Amino acid sequence: MGLRDIAIVGTAQRPSEINSTFTSVELLLPTIQEVLTKVGIERQDIGFWCHGSCDYMSGQPFSFVSAVDAIGAWPPIIESHVEADGAFALYEAWVKLQTGEVDVALVFSNGKTTSGPINRILNLQTDPYMVAPLWPGFHVLSALQARACLEAGVVTQRQMAEVAWRSQRDGKNNPLTLSGTEMSVDELLSQPFTVDPLRAHDCAIPVDGANAIILAAGDAARRLAKRPAWIRGIDHRIDTQRLGARSMIESSSAAIAAQKAGVGKDRIDVAELHAPFTHQELLLRQAMGLSESTHINPSGGALVANPAMAAGLARFAEAAESVFSGSADRVLAHCTSGPLLQQNLVCVMEGE
Amino acid sequence: MSEADGLMRLRLPIAVTYNWSAGPNATSHLAGLLEGKLIGKRCPSCLSVYFPTRNGVCPKCARILAEDVTVGPKGTITTFCIVNVPFLGQKIKLPYVAAQILLDGADISMQHLIQECEAEDVRIGMRVEPVWRDRSEWGPSMENIEHFRPTGEPDQVMGSESGAS
Numbered sequence: 001m002g003l004r005d006i007a008i009v010g011t012a013q014r015p016s017e018i019n020s021t022f023t024s025v026e027l028l029l030p031t032i033q034e035v036l037t038k039v040g041i042e043r044q045d046i047g048f049w050c051h052g053s054c055d056y057m058s059g060q061p062f063s064f065v066s067a068v069d070a071i072g073a074w075p076p077i078i079e080s081h082v083e084a085d086g087a088f089a090l091y092e093a094w095v096k097l098q099t100g101e102v103d104v105a106l107v108f109s110n111g112k113t114t115s116g117p118i119n120r121i122l123n124l125q126t127d128p129y130m131v132a133p134l135w136p137g138f139h140v141l142s143a144l145q146a147r148a149c150l151e152a153g154v155v156t157q158r159q160m161a162e163v164a165w166r167s168q169r170d171g172k173n174n175p176l177t178l179s180g181t182e183m184s185v186d187e188l189l190s191q192p193f194t195v196d197p198l199r200a201h202d203c204a205i206p207v208d209g210a211n212a213i214i215l216a217a218g219d220a221a222r223r224l225a226k227r228p229a230w231i232r233g234i235d236h237r238i239d240t241q242r243l244g245a246r247s248m249i250e251s252s253s254a255a256i257a258a259q260k261a262g263v264g265k266d267r268i269d270v271a272e273l274h275a276p277f278t279h280q281e282l283l284l285r286q287a288m289g290l291s292e293s294t295h296i297n298p299s300g301g302a303l304v305a306n307p308a309m310a311a312g313l314a315r316f317a318e319a320a321e322s323v324f325s326g327s328a329d330r331v332l333a334h335c336t337s338g339p340l341l342q343q344n345l346v347c348v349m350e351g352e
Numbered sequence: 353m354s355e356a357d358g359l360m361r362l363r364l365p366i367a368v369t370y371n372w373s374a375g376p377n378a379t380s381h382l383a384g385l386l387e388g389k390l391i392g393k394r395c396p397s398c399l400s401v402y403f404p405t406r407n408g409v410c411p412k413c414a415r416i417l418a419e420d421v422t423v424g425p426k427g428t429i430t431t432f433c434i435v436n437v438p439f440l441g442q443k444i445k446l447p448y449v450a451a452q453i454l455l456d457g458a459d460i461s462m463q464h465l466i467q468e469c470e471a472e473d474v475r476i477g478m479r480v481e482p483v484w485r486d487r488s489e490w491g492p493s494m495e496n497i498e499h500f501r502p503t504g505e506p507d508q509v510m511g512s513e514s515g516a517s
Contacts (some may be wrong), residue, residue, distance in 0.1 A: 023375035025407035029416060043414060059370035069407050072414030116370040124366070133364040 006097050007221040007228030008349065010039035010214040011317035016178045016207035016305040017114075024058050024110050027210040028070040032108055035212040039224050043072055046214075047102025049079035050093045052086030052109035054309045056121045067110070078102070085109060086211065086313030087274070087335030087345050093215050094234060103220040110210035111307035118206045118308060126339050127241055138276075138339070139203055141243070143195040145340045146279040148248035150197055154286070157197065160278040161188040164201035164303065167278075171300025176314075178207055178305055201303075204276040209307030211314050229323035229331070229349040233261035236345040243340065251287040254334075254344040258288035261332075261346040268294045268348070269328035272315035274302050274335045283341065284334065294332075298322065312336070316347065323351040377408025380420050382492035388484060390424040392458050393417030403458040404494075424455035427500070428508040429478045431461075434471045447471045453480060453500060464494070468501035477507035 012035035014027060036043065049071050055063050064081045071077065080096075082088045086109020093105035122138040136144075149155045165185045171177040183191075183201075191199045214224070221228040237253035237260075239246045246252070258264070271294050275281035281303075285296065297303075299318040302311040312335025319333040330350045337343040374382055377393060381404055384391030392403030395410035395417055402410070403423045409416055432451035449466040451474065466474055468483070480500040490496045 019371065019373075021373045021375065023373065023378070023407050025409055026375050026377065026416070029409050029414060032414070056368070059368065059372060066407050069409045069411040070414060072410075072412060074412040115372060116368055120368055124368075132366070133362070 004098055004100065004217045005221070005230060006094055006215055006217050007225065007230040008213055008316065008320035009216045009221050009225035009228050010035050011211065011320055012038060013176050013211040013314055013317055014209050015176050016209050016307065018178065018207060019114050020112060020208035024053070024060075024063055024112055024210075025067055025070045027112070027208065028067060028108060028110050028212075031210045032070060032106065032212045035106070035214055039214050041104070041214075041224065046104055046106045047078065048093060048096045048105040049077055050089040050096070050105065050107050051079070051081045052084055052089035052107070052309055052313060053081070053111065054083055056124055057116065057309055058112045059116050071106075071108075085274075085309050085311065085335050085337055086213075087316055087333070088236070088312075088337070090213060090215065090313060090316055091234060091236060091345060094231060097215060097217045103217045104224070105215045106212060107215065107313065108210070108212040109310040109313045111309040111311070112208045113206040113306065113308040114208050122308070122339070126243075131243065139195045139198060141339050142203070142277045142280070143198045145248045146197050146202070146277065149279050149283065152249045154249045155279045155282045157189060158185065159282055160202055161185045163278040163281050164188055167297060167301050167303040168201070170298055171304030174300050174304075176209075176305060177300045178205055198277065202278040204302045204306035204311075205304055207305050207307050209305065209310050209314070211310050211317055213313060213317055213320070225324065227324055227326065227351050229320035229351065232348045232350050233263075234345070234347040235260035236343065238338075238343045239341070241338065241342060248340065249283075251283050251341045251344060254284050254287035254336075254341060254346065257344045257346040261348050263288050263290075263332060263346065263348055266330055267291075268332045269330055270295045270298060270319060270322045271332040272297055272299060272301065272319040272334065273332075274312045274315050276302050276306055276311070276336075278303065280336070280341055284336075284344075288332070288334075288346065290332075295328075312345070319349060323349055326351070375408050377405050377417055381405045384422075385494065385496050386490060386492050388487075388490070388496070389422055390455060392421050392423045392455075394419040394421045400459040401457055402460055403455055404462060421457060423457040424482070426479060426481045426503060427453040427455040427458075428510070429466070429474065429476055429480060430454050430510065431476060432466065432474050434474070449474045451480075451500070462494075464497065465499040466501070467499040473502075475507070477510050479503045479505040479508060
């Protein structure tokens with residue numbers, strides 16, 4: 001039996017906020033209602049719900065359980081949760097749809113990234129024996145990686161500033177993001193280092209956000225969207241968690257995931273890459289073999305709005321929307337997880 | 353770090369500080385407690401009254417709970433247990449009763465302490481009322497109520513109340 005055709009048929013994203021006074025459930029509920037309304041279906045039409053979040057973001061144990069209140073669990077529903085970015089919840093929903101048990105799934109994620117010190121919180125995903133007790137902080141780890149890349153000559157400071165400049169320029173056109181400065185590449189390069197060799201513009205802006213995506217299989221997808229974004233390939237690969245045991249200057253997991261997802265089979269019009277640091281976007285482009293003709297992160301990307309645990313699913317939403325609108329035919333959505341691009345999920349979608 | 357029996361032990365404490373926001377819905381509940389009021393929320397769809405307000409949404413209907421409703425202060429015990437087991441940090445004299453209390457006008461019960469009666473006299477359907485701490489000790493917390501005590505009113509026949517509980 002072959003794989004079922006599965007597509008994204010609708011997306012909703014909550015505009016980014018800093019220090020949101022809403023709870024995670026209050027962030028999610030209107031976003032989920034928005035995507036249902038956009039697609040024109042009811043809660044009862046959803047066969048499977050899957051949520052991506054991390055309790056460390058809101059600082060509330062089992063907050064993912066209370067998030068079920070945002071979707072309404074009566075009459076009983078079939079739902080699941082991943083302690084990860086919503087993009088991984090989308091992967092689980094894709095697998096669920098492949099079983100043939102359900103035809104429509106709703107994936108949602110949220111991240112209250114600004115209620116705690118995100119730099120410290122993300123440290124907790126490192127090896128708990130040898131790395132986490134040192135409290136290196138996410139920016140410090142990424143600075144070590146950036147330094148290795150610069151020394152090896154795989155990226156330059158100017159290329160990093162160009163990524164920041166392009167992301168800020170495109171982010172200004174995206175009402176969902178909180179865009180920063182309007183500096184030229186040269187001006188960006190004259191800014192002080194925050195964690196040498198990273199400057200402020202090299203690091204993603206943490207925000208609070210939520211998003212939701214509806215997936216559907218076969219005829220259901222054709223019924224629910226004028227131009228569904230069909231998933232043609234999706235793959236997830238993981239590098240070792242031991243930071244000293246893998247190369248800092250390339251991402252082999254991203255390269256394998258991209259190859260398995262079929263990235264190189266044809267031209268990619270738009271690639272939404274989840275890169276919380278400028279040098280990481282450059283590493284991902286190299287790993288996936290993306291050419292100059294691919295428009296990288298027309299949304300502005302995670303650099304200008306990084307709701308941790310929702311920023312990856314946001315890439316799927318942005319990529320799918322460019323298929324819905326007809327502005328792109330073949331798109332790539334990517335999510336990373338763990339320290340220094342440890343995990344990479346790559347998805348290729350096409351319009352018909 | 354200590355060494356004993358050839359084993360090396362490390363203490364590696366972790367701590368992260370958050371700015372937690374109660375959200376607009378729970379805020380009216382907490383602000384009510386500061387004034388000695390018990391404020392719940394009504395679902396616009398199924399009309400159930402939630403106290404406390406959970407996450408500001410009705411979990412059955414997935415709707416934001418917008419309307420404030422004052423509940424109680426009296427309520428009815430829907431179930432209870434008698435605690436006989438001592439544990440570290442215990443502040444209350446054994447035996448004592450932890451009960452689920454359905455406040456008048458609410459559709460879900462909440463847990464609180466029953467005092468001022470013998471544990472063996474507590475029963476399902478018993479009517480109770482809150483005993484508030486001194487106002488100087490109040491904060492945005494259910495701890496403003498020290499405990500509940502019997503009112504002496506006739507028992508409520510359980511099952512006659514409506515609601516979501």
